[in-house]
Amino acid sequence: MKKTTIFGIIILLFILIVSLVVKSNYLFSILIIIGLYAIIVQGLGILMGYAGQVSFGHAAFYGLGAYTAAILTTRYHWPTIAALLAAIILPGTIAALIGRQTLKLRELYLALATLGFGILVFIAFNEGREFTGGPSGISSIPFLNIGSFAFDSDRKFFVLVWAVLALLLLGINNLVHSRTGRALRAIRESEYAAENAGIDSASLKLQAFIFSALLAGLAGGLYAFYITFISPAAFSYHASIEFVLMAVVGGLGTFWGPLLGAAVIVALSEILREVVPLLIPGAGGEYQIIIYGIILILLMVYKPEGLSSLGAVFDRSPKRAEQNTNKQ
Amino acid sequence: MGEQLLQLLFSGLTVGSIYSLMGLSIVSLFNITGILNLAQGEFVVIGALIAVSLCSIGMPMIVVFPVSILLAALLGGLIERLTINRARGASNLNMLIITIGISISLRGLALLIWGTDTYSLPAFTKGGPLFLGGAALNPQSIWIFALAVVNFAGMYLFFEHTYWGKAVKASVNNRTGARLQGINPHTISLLAFVTAGGLGAAAGVSIGPITMVTYDMGFMLGVKGFVAAAIGGLSNVSGAVIGGLFLGILEAFSSGLISSSLKDAISIIILILVLLFRPEGIIGAKRERKI
Amino acid sequence: MILKLNEITKYFGGIAAVEDVEFEVKEGNIVALIGPNGAGKTTLFNIITGALSPNQGSIIYKGKDMIGNKPFQMASAGITRTFQNLQLFGGMTVLENIMAGAYLRGKKGFLQSFYTLPRKCSEEKRIRTEALFLLEEIGLAEMAELPAAALPFGKQRLLEIVRALASEPSLILFDEPAAGLNIVETETLTNYLKHLKKRTSMILIEHDMETIMEAADRIVVLDFGRVIAQGTPAEIQVNPEVIKAYLGEDEQIA
Numbered sequence: 038m039k040k041t042t043i044f045g046i047i048i049l050l051f052i053l054i055v056s057l058v059v060k061s062n063y064l065f066s067i068l069i070i071i072g073l074y075a076i077i078v079q080g081l082g083i084l085m086g087y088a089g090q091v092s093f094g095h096a097a098f099y100g101l102g103a104y105t106a107a108i109l110t111t112r113y114h115w116p117t118i119a120a121l122l123a124a125i126i127l128p129g130t131i132a133a134l135i136g137r138q139t140l141k142l143r144e145l146y147l148a149l150a151t152l153g154f155g156i157l158v159f160i161a162f163n164e165g166r167e168f169t170g171g172p173s174g175i176s177s178i179p180f181l182n183i184g185s186f187a188f189d190s191d192r193k194f195f196v197l198v199w200a201v202l203a204l205l206l207l208g209i210n211n212l213v214h215s216r217t218g219r220a221l222r223a224i225r226e227s228e229y230a231a232e233n234a235g236i237d238s239a240s241l242k243l244q245a246f247i248f249s250a251l252l253a254g255l256a257g258g259l260y261a262f263y264i265t266f267i268s269p270a271a272f273s274y275h276a277s278i279e280f281v282l283m284a285v286v287g288g289l290g291t292f293w294g295p296l297l298g299a300a301v302i303v304a305l306s307e308i309l310r311e312v313v314p315l316l317i318p319g320a321g322g323e324y325q326i327i328i329y330g331i332i333l334i335l336l337m338v339y340k341p342e343g344l345s346s347l348g349a350v351f352d353r354s355p356k357r358a359e360q361n362t363n364k365q
Numbered sequence: 366m367g368e369q370l371l372q373l374l375f376s377g378l379t380v381g382s383i384y385s386l387m388g389l390s391i392v393s394l395f396n397i398t399g400i401l402n403l404a405q406g407e408f409v410v411i412g413a414l415i416a417v418s419l420c421s422i423g424m425p426m427i428v429v430f431p432v433s434i435l436l437a438a439l440l441g442g443l444i445e446r447l448t449i450n451r452a453r454g455a456s457n458l459n460m461l462i463i464t465i466g467i468s469i470s471l472r473g474l475a476l477l478i479w480g481t482d483t484y485s486l487p488a489f490t491k492g493g494p495l496f497l498g499g500a501a502l503n504p505q506s507i508w509i510f511a512l513a514v515v516n517f518a519g520m521y522l523f524f525e526h527t528y529w530g531k532a533v534k535a536s537v538n539n540r541t542g543a544r545l546q547g548i549n550p551h552t553i554s555l556l557a558f559v560t561a562g563g564l565g566a567a568a569g570v571s572i573g574p575i576t577m578v579t580y581d582m583g584f585m586l587g588v589k590g591f592v593a594a595a596i597g598g599l600s601n602v603s604g605a606v607i608g609g610l611f612l613g614i615l616e617a618f619s620s621g622l623i624s625s626s627l628k629d630a631i632s633i634i635i636l637i638l639v640l641l642f643r644p645e646g647i648i649g650a651k652r653e654r655k656i
Numbered sequence: 657m658i659l660k661l662n663e664i665t666k667y668f669g670g671i672a673a674v675e676d677v678e679f680e681v682k683e684g685n686i687v688a689l690i691g692p693n694g695a696g697k698t699t700l701f702n703i704i705t706g707a708l709s710p711n712q713g714s715i716i717y718k719g720k721d722m723i724g725n726k727p728f729q730m731a732s733a734g735i736t737r738t739f740q741n742l743q744l745f746g747g748m749t750v751l752e753n754i755m756a757g758a759y760l761r762g763k764k765g766f767l768q769s770f771y772t773l774p775r776k777c778s779e780e781k782r783i784r785t786e787a788l789f790l791l792e793e794i795g796l797a798e799m800a801e802l803p804a805a806a807l808p809f810g811k812q813r814l815l816e817i818v819r820a821l822a823s824e825p826s827l828i829l830f831d832e833p834a835a836g837l838n839i840v841e842t843e844t845l846t847n848y849l850k851h852l853k854k855r856t857s858m859i860l861i862e863h864d865m866e867t868i869m870e871a872a873d874r875i876v877v878l879d880f881g882r883v884i885a886q887g888t889p890a891e892i893q894v895n896p897e898v899i900k901a902y903l904g905e906d907e908q909i910a
Binding site: 138144156285328329330338 | 401448451452455456457458459461462463465466467468469470471472473474476477584588591595599626627629630633634636637640641644
Binding site: 041208209211212214215216217218219220222223226227229230231232233234235236237238241244245248 | 705707726727728730731732736737739743744745746747748752755756757759760762764765766769770771772773774777779780783819820822823
């Protein structure tokens with residue numbers, strides 16, 4: 038398994054080169070957002086691609102992480118790193134509380150229930166005026182700092198987010214090739230047979246759900262410390278749906294899928310914003326929305342398994358690697 | 366106090382009829398195709414906005430109503446051919462995402478053509494509110510309620526008492542068997558979306574005079590439709606109607622007596638509770654899977 | 657004695673699918689469960705593995721009543737099964753199927769799996785070695801890296817049996833393991849089952865009489881959910897009740 042070593046070198050080189058070469062703060066901000074979304078989608082990918090469960094409510098955990106970090110630092114003046122820790126733990130705890138009952142639901146019912154949960158938390162962000170600042174949100178969130186070192190520039194924050202992401206990728210790669218990863222895949226293939234091999238599927242699904250909520254909370258906390266101002270809009274059901282899209286577009290149950298999906302969807306929105314006005318003079322945001330929707334449909338119709346087969350270099354299956362070389 | 370309660374009941378029944386209409390469309394499409402259509406709310410909005418444009422060129426309402434339905438039905442069919450039909454055999458999740466894509470595109474289209482303005486539509490019949498027991502009842506509410514009843518009755522008769530209705534049910538239960546009898550499931554899927562478009566527009570044109578119309582109101586309407594459908598167990602036509610009325614009345618009373626900002630939260634909480642504890646629906650018996 | 661069923665009864669909508677079933681399995685024995693289709697054999701398997709809970713009766717396994725346990729709890733107590741309609745993990749490799757079957761042979765949880773490199777983990781190495789050994793034994797070793805779904809049917813049956821063995825259970829329930837196998841494969845299977853008696857006790861649902869007479873230590877005959885006879889193959893062969901109910905009046909068991 039030299040794969041992990043190669044991958045590690047690639048991602049470290051990427052972080053190093055980008056942090057040295059890139060000057061534009063805009064580019065850094067895009068990469069940071071991709072990194073944060075990729076963290077969320079990593080967790081969602083475990084839930085969807087391995088445990089076979091869907092969640093249309095992960096923006097809620099993302100938001101809970103962000104609000105936890107924001108409230109604890111601005112209102113209670115916690116050290117930022119402690120607040121970040123709380124931003125991870127709180128969504129995880131909530132997932133643990135609601136998970137067992139929720140995960141009994143199947144497919145579309147689970148999709149509806151989690152969508153409902155997401156909308157409910159979104160309403161709470163808007164209505165919890167004293168605590169959450171209502172629709173206008175919370176501002177003057179401090180930068181994340183460790184001791185006297187503050188992550189106060191886009192460049193520093195980029196390195197932080199992508200380093201976290203790299204560690205997660207490594208951990209998830211461990212996970213899917215471990216006893217637990219096999220058990221999760223076994224549940225997806227045949228829950229009945231998995232149970233008869235001694236796998237407690239309800240408990241493992243719950244763990245995957247909690248894990249994904251922890252990651253969403255982590256991304257939310259980091260987001261709050263990066264953007265230093267949060268409002269409910271970033272955590273609506275649209276965001277939840279977008280996370281699912283990233284997971285599916287990238288390719289479920291694949292190594293590069295989550296990162297690829299996050300990059301493609303974020304880049305797509307950005308590119309459409311830049312390119313559409315050039316192609317259609319005077320065009321506003323409506324064209325972007327339409328084209329975005331159409332591309333989404335096309336992807337699902339013609340590439341339902343996701344895009345990650347394009348990056349199959351690192352895939353374990355020898356067959357797929359073969360197909361890829363044949364194409365070239 | 367009695368008048369206030371009656372007033373709330375009227376407005377609850379009005380809103381509830383709207384939710385019933387949404388729920389009916391969602392349930393019938395789900396039963397026929399197995400697809401949970403997240404774009405149903407957008408069909409409603411597009412239908413209503415088409416009517417707005419037709420009215421603005423001076424068409425009388427009696428013509429506007431069928432023409433908008435026809436156009437929206439055509440749109441529904443077109444969308445089915447361009448998307449759903451090309452994704453045969455896709456997983457439920459992929460289908461759900463395709464309907465999300467449809468919903469996003471339609472919202473963009475509505476924004477492009479009609480902008481962010483709030484439109485209103487003329488009521489079907491002129492004249493002020495009726496007064497019953499001291500509470501005012503908007504005549505349009507009666508139209509909406511009537512539409513929900515007709516819609517429900519039509520669906521019931523269609524599925525239970527017509528050749529085509531039975532054919533549709535056959536195609537849901539047994540695709541190969543249906544094919545052997547000369548029934549093409551792809552035709553049925555097309556018709557289902559044509560109907561969904563048409564029903565959406567009928568709902569949109571009828572509720573326009575009361576709710577006003579904006580390009581982005583579709584999503585929440587759709588969610589309410591899902592709640593109505595879920596209360597009935599997602600596949601039960603009568604359940605969706607009763608679920609919609611129940612939800613509408615509950616929302617009216619809770620916003621009238623407690624707080625209006627909580628009404629969306631209440632319907633979502635109901636959705637979650639029903640799904641978690643009575644996934645077969647509150648009204649629907651387990652046995653009654655199909656229409 | 658490893659398993660004892662007492663008065664097991666299960667109703668489906670008022671009709672008894674299984675009624676007052678009682679039998680025992682001795683350590684290292686193969687007990688064959690036979691009877692016409694619909695006699696309640698698979699229902700009984702579902703009850704013993706915890707997928708269904710009976711309306712009445714007790715399942716005494718290693719001296720403890722197991723009623724109310726779920727399938728994964730039954731499995732960790734040492735009872736596992738195979739399926740009449742194969743339930744392989746089709747998208748996983750043959751080796752991964754066995755390793756997943758050996759889930760109970762490991763301890764590492766979610767978090768530990770997250771921060772341990774699989775290749776640095778001794779438990780992982782052990783499970784892999786054991787799995788390869790099992791595959792070697794049954795002649796599937798060179799197919800270890802193929803997806804399970806790509807195997808021919810006969811090999812898939814075999815793989816499912818090995819997967820059940822991987823957790824080192826004390827009792828395996830085989831649901832028609834010979835169904836769909838040709839004569840040669842059936843014979844191999846029969847020998848393999850006899851060979852397994854050293855490691856585990858077994859209950860076998862099977863229609864192939866030759867396999868049963870050859871492999872089984874005891875036979876339990878079910879008809880309409882009731883046990884109509886039990887005994888050694890020799891006893892069952894001449895039992896008039898069995899001949900009447902199961903084979904028709906004038907046929908002899910092979």
